[in-house]
Amino acid sequence: MAVREILKMGDSRLLRQAQPVKAFDTDELHLLVSDLIDTMLSAQGAGLAAPQIGVDLQVVIFGTNERNPRYPDAPPVPRTVLINPAITPLAVDGSTGVIAELEDWEGCLSVPGLRGVVSRFARIYYSGFDQYGDPLERTVDGFHARVVQHECDHLQGMLYLMRIRDFRRFGFTSVLFPGLDVAQDD
Ligand code: NI
Numbered sequence: 001m002a003v004r005e006i007l008k009m010g011d012s013r014l015l016r017q018a019q020p021v022k023a024f025d026t027d028e029l030h031l032l033v034s035d036l037i038d039t040m041l042s043a044q045g046a047g048l049a050a051p052q053i054g055v056d057l058q059v060v061i062f063g064t065n066e067r068n069p070r071y072p073d074a075p076p077v078p079r080t081v082l083i084n085p086a087i088t089p090l091a092v093d094g095s096t097g098v099i100a101e102l103e104d105w106e107g108c109l110s111v112p113g114l115r116g117v118v119s120r121f122a123r124i125y126y127s128g129f130d131q132y133g134d135p136l137e138r139t140v141d142g143f144h145a146r147v148v149q150h151e152c153d154h155l156q157g158m159l160y161l162m163r164i165r166d167f168r169r170f171g172f173t174s175v176l177f178p179g180l181d182v183a184q185d186d
Pocket residue numbers: 107108109110150151154
């Protein structure tokens with residue numbers, strides 16, 4: 001168990017297509033998940049993806065089971081280990097079939113000190129596996145859906161900045177949200 005260094009934007013390892021995990025319930029995978037959790041908690045992150053600590057595998061973690069001081073208005077998301085994920089956008093209203101998107105502020109531990117408004121699917125179905133190889137599937141919306149999309153983007157070499165459409169709604173967290181209780185520089 002260890003708090004690992006979080007790679008910052010500009011490091012080319014954040015731009016790779018992560019490889020799928022082929023072996024589950026191994027010492028290596030359990031150690032990776034443990035390090036991701038320690039690192040996320042240390043940084044008060046809402047989630048963390050393996051590429052952010054330089055590991056080229058499709059592993060993300062998110063959720064804290066309690067409110068996050070970096071995102072005080074966000075509802076709790078259950079602590080989740082998600083491996084080899086797949087995401088399908090869903091219609092918010094099944095009868096119309098319209099896939100809705102929602103805008104909200106995002107930050108990223110690999111882009112410390114900044115926030116920007118990003119549009120994400122409002123409602124998604126996601127599936128994958130936990131570190132033991134047990135399948136996981138959920139239909140979620142709101143902040144939970146946003147966190148999953150943000151973290152899974154890291155597995156495609158995508159940072160949230162690449163999805164910002166209006167850079168007038170982008171800036172330093174300390175200026176945008178001066179009262180926010182942020183322990184780290186993010
Ligand atoms: Ni991120």
